[in-house]
Amino acid sequence: MKHNFASFVKKETLHILRDKRTMLIVMLIPVVLMVLFGFAISTEVNNVDVAVVAPNRTDGVRDAVERLSQNGYFTFKGYISHGEIDSYLRAGKAGAVLVFAPDYDRGVAQMDAGIPIKPLVRLVVDASNVNTAGSATAYLQSVLLGSASQQSMFETRMLFNPQMKSAYNFVPGIMGLIFILVCAMMTSVSIVREKEVGTMEVLLVSPVRPVKIVFAKMIPYFAISCIVLVTIMMLARYLLGVPMSGGMWGVFLLSLLYLLLSLSLGLLVSTIVDTQIAALLISAMVMMMPILMLSGMLFPIENLPGFFRIVSNVVPARWYIDAVRKMMIQGVSIVAVWKNCVILLVMTVTILGVSLKKFNDKLE
């Protein structure tokens, strides 16, 4: 019987290896994601195009513009007239326009002398891009005022991620997504495919126990996922420099649990649907969307409206990503995230139990 099982695993492995393109993509997706998040994509705003309207180009105005263009955060797009503000913003030629009052210099002098003044500068921001608008306003204010006095009052520290790399935050999210993609989606589609083509029947009449057939299907995908897991961890550690001070083994162990969970999910889907398209769509809608939206990968959980925050509790990726984040970046050990581990374990056992039961029910 053992021999039988091995030959099934071999058959599945051959199936997978034969489709080189899918293999390549599966291996490539995590690498590309890591590179993109690590080096290309940034959620922070670090370049705003600014145009200036100044009826009188006085020393004060020129000085302010000088400070502006020297700040790496802004690109000075030149002086424009009052009438051009709207067209510049509308066509996206500038993200913000600074409008100086004609008597800017005099006003600044008065302000320095402590005499109350009317606002001297009007900032018109293109708020259609909310991110840019918010940060541009804050930065422009501080540049214009050169607020040295304030800063000295505070001592600030960025814990765990002093260089503020957004990539750190995404690595666990990528892992949470990829494993569902590889394990759940690929297994469910490959099982359903056999149903569709009719080869499943052939396998089921063989003397091998049905459960073994299904496990044989899972093993190669599990192996692929392990390779992907190691790749991601290596890239995270050596390419992106994620600290992983909590120890690689904890992350690895928890990831193995998560892999099992994803495989069980794939099995569950395959017992529910009969066509490949349905399997793909269910995987995409019921698994991918919640991971992207409700797991805290992109959008912080505490920002979710109450109802969704409750729903997010049943998304396994939420617990996985949270734990991996803590272990990878904050450097806590696996013991500190025991709660997450237990939740994931319970979820795995439940899903696996339900899907095996469904699978066996279908046979009878």
Add this chain to the structure above:
Amino acid sequence: MRTFIVLLQKEFLQIRRNSFLPRLIIAFPVLVMLLMPLIMTMDVRNVNVALVDLDLSVVSRRIASHIEASEYLDLIETTAEYQLAIEALEQGEVDVIVQIPDNFERDMMLSAPERISIIANAVNATKGGIGMQYIVQTIARALAELRGENAPVGFSELMTVENRYNPTLDYRHYMIPALMIILFILICGFLPALSIVGEKESGSIEQINVTPVSRFTFILSKLVPYWIIGLFVLTVAIIVARLVYGLEPAGSVWAIYLGALLFIFTISGFSLTVANFSETMQQTMFVMFFFIMIFMLMSGLLTPVDSMPEWAQRFTLILPPRYFVEILRSVYLKGTSIAELWVNYVALALFAFVFNTLAAVTYKKQI
């Protein structure tokens, strides 16, 4: 022409017969438009603050009340022990710790008082950074207030800010055009490819190949339904945005539909090209997923293109969604006209032409 109509009828019949697709086409856009804007906010709100108050003075209480009053900050706990606060931060219960040193009130008027230390959890860099800014601003305001009436004019009074096009800085208004684009990519990107590969897998494509139907006619009959569906989805999305979020297009509706049509042409043509190169649905799905992932992440849908490094920005020039993201956001929110965005329209038209030609050329009737 008759051949084309017959084929088109067949496509619609098949879509209608499918137990899943019609529901998907109607329910998916509505659900996405209803739910996603509630979720997709990268707005940093609810920054949880722990105050380590070693001073226990009027000043520290004033700071605490200012933090409590801020709409962005939530004062979770006040303690005298730094250790407790740092543990809470490690547990993720707290995002920022503010520590007010002993005798801060007494030293405040001195030239160099001991500084207030602020520690932010930067695991999420955006949240850490912005949370830090909020805190600094809030405390500065509290201190300025305490310094009395004769304090110099506050900075915010030097400058007035006008948030044009989205005065309330509503994040949803920013995300709604992005969601429409995601809908197009998912529906007009995945479905045509799956429909062709489905025919390949079932063998019915062979029966078509042996007929005199030209590949152009066949491809067109596969595309047209999804063009119509795409426009339908857009209309549904616009209506939901209007009814639920009160967001109306600032620019001309025609500019939106023209851009959408060009984009739908592009993405469905791309989808068929991928299908022509794939044998199984699994393969199609993964290849499409790979490209769609790059489209979504790199084209400015979720993160600003301007923030990318030079090489990445240059790379985005070959991504069709990049142009449509700009069109849809500008027209929808700013009322930009077609004339002002002509470069984007031309770029999309070019992509549409290239991908559809490619789809027709790579569709092989013979081996």
Add this chain to the structure above:
Amino acid sequence: MNDVVISVRELTKCFGDFTAVDHISFDVHRGEIFGFLGANGAGKTTAMRMLCGLSYPTSGTGSVVGYDVMHEGDKIKRRIGYMSQRFSLYNDLTVWENMSLFAGIYGLTKKETEKRATELLARLNFVSERDTLVGSLPLGWKQKLSFVIATIHRPRVVFLDEPTGGVDPITRRQFWEMIYEAAEEGTTIFVTTHYMDEAEYCSRVSIMVDGEVRALDTPARLKKQFAADSMDEVFRILARGAHRGE
């Protein structure tokens, strides 16, 4: 020789260094039922696909209804019908919808379609199944429907690739009656099969072994030539020397 419908000379198809079809030559005449026999892997389907314009020959020439298979595939396609060994109608369309789809594809007008489809349904005794989804029909019915659809535009030649695989004897019998009827109306039938009793029904039979045509004549003369009692025996004698197989 106006009645030569299919003419093949030295037709060859290679996939890499594997020669699937090796310099075959033959003619098929109008109204004939031409049986194209061979073991699995002998190259029957490949040869047939070339004649239908689904695959380009590596070398050699072939013409179907007077058009060159290499360059005039589209003209050929308009004048032939094809039924593949895999069932390839649309399972999610009804009988009627499949019929009007293919009628429309071959350029029949709405009126013609209506008339022709009604007539064919009646001939099949299928009128009650008009609005049944094809996917829910039994296999034998599906095959009969496939044949009818392959002839819906009254093609000059119909190519049938193992049309009766997996079909019960009674349905097979009915199927062959349909083939005879079509042949009497002047349609040329080009059919591959594994059933040697079916080979007896053909006007002429060719037998392919390892990509080559080894024998070609009427069943009666072939039996005489190989001193055999049945086509089955003829086939065995020829296939014994085959190197390829399953």
